Amino acid sequence: MPAPFVRVEGLRKTYLMGERRLEVLRGLDLELEAGELVALTGPSGAGKSTFLHVLGTLDAPSAGRVLIDGEDVFARGEEDLATFRNATVGFVFQSHHLLPEFTALENVMMPALIRRLGRPEARASAEAVLDLVGLSPRLHHRPGELSGGEQQRVALARALALKPRLLLADEPTGNLDPQTAEGIHALLADLNARLGITAVVVTHNEQLARSLPRRLRLAAGRLE
């Protein structure tokens, strides 16, 4: 049997706060196949964000392994991890986290520039992705000049700019009204279907969670 795209083994994340021990993740095991679209739900503070950060290599686990294509990613050095993130992972955060000084186009070009692609190349791919999320007419607007839904679309476009294999979305619609959220959900499902990107979407939105093919629930540091 070939190795699954993502395999998480005995993942633990513990913080020491003075004398106190805070166990955020208490041994997670998970396998994700390529192209899966997964909803991750759970109460606040259950460790969803932490899990997503570890999965995206932004944070190192205290114990356990994350295997991507069968390879232990945390065995890499810090610089290789950065390269890995650039090539393989796309993040969407609850608040869009766009760079306020740059236009939508420049924001979406950023991952390609980090990869040291040429400016014309970066621009072409960014324009294509922005077209994909339906924002072609607003390329040269800054985040401040865009609506909440548009901002989140730009963030999504930025996450997808380099065609990552793993999309990690942390409550992408948490700050949006239901109608706008609906649009983003539809877009996510559509992109997953069209591009075959494996996506983990953290959400409090039960309706969205139910609409996704696979649902995971994280409670008290464990998957249920």
Add this chain to the structure above:
Amino acid sequence: MESDTTTPAGTAAPAPALPAAGREAAGSDHPVAPVFSVPAFLLVLVGVIVAGAGAPLVHAALAGRLALPPSLATGLAALLAGAVGAAFGAAAALVGRRLAFYEVTAAAILWTGTVALRVALLPTLRGSALGAEGLEQQGALVVVLGLLATGALAAMAVFIGATFTYLLAGTGRLDPSLSFELYVARSHLKLTPRTLLGLFLLCVTGVLPGLLFLLVRSLLDDLAERRAERRGLLHARRHVPATMLMTLISIGGVAIGVWALTVVLSVMSGFEADLKKKILGHNAHGMVMKYGQDDFTEWRQARQRVLAIRGVTGATPFLYNEVMVAAGERLTGALLKGIDPSTIGTVTDLPASVKEGKLAWLTDPAHIVAHPVRGEGQPPRGAEGDGVLPGIVIGREMAALLRVGVGDRVSVISPFGDLGPAGPQPKSRHFRVAAVFYSGMYEYDAKFAYLELGEAQRFFGSGDSVTGLELKVRDVDAARGVLARVQSELGGWPYRTKDWGELNRNLFSALQMEKLVMGVILAFIVLVASFIIVATLIMQVLEKTQEIAVLKSMGAGIPSIMKVFVAEGLIIGAVGTFFGLVLGLGTCLLVDQVGIPLDPEVYYIDNLPVLIEPAQFALVALMSVAIAFLATIYPATKAARLRPVDGLRSE
């Protein structure tokens, strides 16, 4: 298992609110990158030692063997040692794949330790090769400071090399690109041509009028705001963001530092050049003498041989003695030189600096006539009855002191006269002032007096012997090398040569020291400005934690994040340096054109001298940009070490 220790379920809840200080529990089985790399440390240590100890040796070799002028030798030695140190630093960064900060610090501490050891052992080392004679003569404090400064500079070179290399190749492959870093840095600084122009004008108009202008504008803005408020209107007032204000202040700080440095160094160079011109105008560039009591009677042949040497443009014999010159009741000590009036002009500016009388009257004393203005048409005082007296040329200050003019009689008294019954008796003889010269150097105008060579030889009873030959060379700065050639051409001992630098060593080394001290003191302005850069960048880092986290989540590595903030600091430093250079150059040109009058009685110069040396400007610019670069490193590492999770959490 350890982690199964009972934790109340409730306390595990507030994970997102974890402060950054929450430490991770151990347990990850992956190796942690070492904090201190021993191979890197060894490389850095070798770099510090080679650069620190090599610089003085290279300097000695360049100045001694190759006979380069001292300032050029110092510059080359520093550059060479700096490059070698930087190369070792680069190697250390490649080996350690980190900033070599701890390693460099450790190496610098080790160097300090050896300095302390050496100072403690100084008494026992005295006289040995390790003693560094030159430094020792100036006392232990100078030795310590010199060694510490060399070590600090060497460590700095190594550190700059290491940091630069880490920025370029820290990802494991060469990555000199700045594509997005510069982009992001510029967005942080928000410098527009308009704000820069405003800042430049603020610097040019002087800080005070500029601040006054800003104050008045702020006052008017306040008024408009009040009025709008009363009418119930919204008055949007333009606010300058705090970080941008900080950026502008740092640029201004660097500019003022560079400005002060360039102007003061140029003025000091001007003084030095002026002094050099006067000293070299009045003195020869070098002289040939003989050791011991040997008579130098073959000077005519020696002169011909010396004149044939490449680089020598003039040579003239001289006889040198110390005497007293008296006129009536007035008396002064003098340095009496017997000269050859026909060839002295090929070596010094004496003929040109004669202001009254004629130099030719030295050989033709019968024609000496009183200066028409001073003598008012009368025959020279005391001319009658004395017959024809041999001529003497004295300086303006001596003439004023003795209250004599051209045509007046003076007597020269030498302590070494004829042998009398009770040993040598002073001998005295009358001379007539043939000319008065004005060199512009008080010392010379008050102390020097000239006789015709033959007359001097007769007076001192030295036969056909002279003290030596004075030489003029084509390139003043290469005088040392030319004189070394002269010495070997003449066959070495018993001949010896001295160049003008040796002859006036005290004066010029004092000037150099003064310049160095002024440079160091003024460099502190730039240093203070660099602290503002540090503060500005730290503010930027704190303001942009979220942005840094997002960039990291997109795959920006540590060197990339560092590059953003290093680029910011370098832009601040470069713009400030540029402003400072322009202002400095402008000020120098202004001072040169308009002139700031000085009291010539005190300085012997009627205008503040300015010498614009491009190399000096370049050195100041290089130093200022290097300091700005160093200032960026702490904030840049602070930014790069931010954990992305902390930045993303701050919602």
